[in-house]
Amino acid sequence: GQQLNQSPQSMFIQEGEDVSMNCTSSSIFNTWLWYKQDPGEGPVLLIALYKAGELTSNGRLTAQFGITRKDSFLNISASIPSDVGIYFCAGQLIVSGNTGKLIFGQGTTLQVKP
């Protein structure tokens, strides 16, 4: 099936540091979403992007929809301990139409040292 390459796979950072992660694909997407998952829970939507080049912020989080429609990044500024979790990118292919089918990246596990 289609693949999203998410990197890095894991990060271990100091509290207060900035974090950056990204997703790339060889396919074209019309939607990019970023989710956070706490252990044993379902993912929670952080940011949704709907247009190429779109840059959106949600508090300390900023995400961008790549101009080529094949990539997206998520930045977290001034990390805090509660940022710990798994971050997933997800995209909807243009060819998926209105099915809502999403393709997920493998996730980035973030650990923050106080």
Next chain:
Amino acid sequence: DGGITQSPKYLFRKEGQNVTLSCEQNLNHDAMYWYRQDPGQGLRLIYYSQIVNDFQKGDIAEGYSVSREKKESFPLTVTSAQKNPTAFYLCASRRTGLNYGYTFGSGTRLTVV
């Protein structure tokens, strides 16, 4: 408050048994989805339904079955034909139209013993 509820949270199954995972939503969402999550992997789509009484296979439908008799409910049955059923199962729903993101349930962890 509206939301999506999965039950049970933990489920143990003996080999050869079928088990059914419940997913209920009161968000008035038309579309519902089932994903499987394995450690170190992204979510993989099992089945999805965009309207009542209709559903489609996802990427890994073999060994699973679903029904959509009511808008609010989308149960998933893990059959004995599923060779490696131990996983974390996530149900999601969304409004149709435009590109709305999913609302996820809190998941069911299924373990085969």
